[in-house]
Amino acid sequence: MTDIWYQGKQHYIPVIIDHTAADERQRGNGDNSEGFNRVSCLVYMSLYDFGCVPKRGRQIEIDEAGAVNLYYIAKADCEDGEIILELEMVDE
Secondary structure (H helix, E strand, O other): OEEEEEOOEEEEEOEEEEHHHHHHOOOOOOOOOOOOEEEEEEEEEEHHHHOOOOOOOOEEEEEEOOEEEEEEEEEEEEEOOEEEEEEEEEEO
């Protein structure tokens, strides 16, 4: 169970946050500036619990072990009632 903020609304729902699966996905060569890294994770949650499928390009905040992290939604899918989000943030 964790807190998620999306479009001004707070949700306290069960989620799975997977940083290793995102690392294993193939990424194209980016033009990231020196000193900046792209951090990604995959998030799995129930459409029933969340209430809607978040939109690509929007921001979402997730409480991870007491730290609230701001992500951009790079990809959002819904399969059989399960929302799968690919999230990215820039980390210095």
